[in-house]
Amino acid sequence: MTALVRIPTVLRPAMGGDTSVTVEGSTVGEILDHLTAEHPAVKGQLLNSDGTLHRFLNVYVNDDDVRYLGGVDAPVTNGDEITLLPAVAGGTL
Amino acid sequence: MLTLHSVHRDAIVATCIRALPNEGCGLLLGTSDGTVTDVLASPNVADSAKLYEIDSRILLRAHRQSEAEGSSVLGVFHSHTHSQAFPSPTDVAQAPDPSWHYVLVSLRESPSTIRSFLIVDGEITEEEVTS
Numbered sequence: 001m002t003a004l005v006r007i008p009t010v011l012r013p014a015m016g017g018d019t020s021v022t023v024e025g026s027t028v029g030e031i032l033d034h035l036t037a038e039h040p041a042v043k044g045q046l047l048n049s050d051g052t053l054h055r056f057l058n059v060y061v062n063d064d065d066v067r068y069l070g071g072v073d074a075p076v077t078n079g080d081e082i083t084l085l086p087a088v089a090g091g092t093l
Numbered sequence: 094m095l096t097l098h099s100v101h102r103d104a105i106v107a108t109c110i111r112a113l114p115n116e117g118c119g120l121l122l123g124t125s126d127g128t129v130t131d132v133l134a135s136p137n138v139a140d141s142a143k144l145y146e147i148d149s150r151i152l153l154r155a156h157r158q159s160e161a162e163g164s165s166v167l168g169v170f171h172s173h174t175h176s177q178a179f180p181s182p183t184d185v186a187q188a189p190d191p192s193w194h195y196v197l198v199s200l201r202e203s204p205s206t207i208r209s210f211l212i213v214d215g216e217i218t219e220e221e222v223t224s
Binding site for chain 1: 116118120139141143144145146147149150152153156169171173174175176180181183184187188189190191192
């Protein structure tokens with residue numbers, strides 16, 4: 001399977017500057033593994049050391065947040081669009 | 094400088110008041126010169142009076158809408174319910190984008206105050222908010 005991965009602005013400098021890249025994989029986890037193998041500098045921003053999704057990263061397959069699709073096990077089919085967006089959070093604590 | 098017309102200022106404050114006792118939050122769309130053209134209110138998925146997190150669906154919608162209309166996601170607003178409108182250490186640590194405008198609303202006093210900040214490499218710089 002091949003998916004188009006859209007790279008957020010804040011990660012582009014560490015990933016060669018591309019706005020999107022084509023990556024092979026049949027799950028979100030495989031896609032992110034391939035992406036981080038190519039760009040190891042961003043691995044800590046995408047994945048935890050146990051391979052789960054980083055708490056402050058939102059990953060979407062087309063229009064759906066993968067947290068509701070099985071996380072890194074979420075299936076990817078040919079032509080899917082994967083969007084990565086850093087979570088937006090904060091507070092007074 | 095952030096340009097915030099009264100209709101958008103009112104939408105921000107209304108969102109924050111509706112969220113009480115929790116922090117309110119949302120995203121700002123606009124033009125690259127810092128003029129806000131739309132306010133997207135978000136549920137606070139942190140469901141907290143001391144933390145906020147933008148709903149991931151609103152975040153995706155903001156990016157899709159900005160691409161479709163040729164605008165930009167300019168930044169984020171959130172409220173501090175009992176403290177000043179100034180970024181907390183949590184706000185600074187979690188500020189994802191050095192190009193964003195971080196708008197803080199304090200509901201501690203009436204009328205509420207709105208201030209805007211740039212946060213680059215952990216350094217906070219206040220900017221002018223004009224209407």
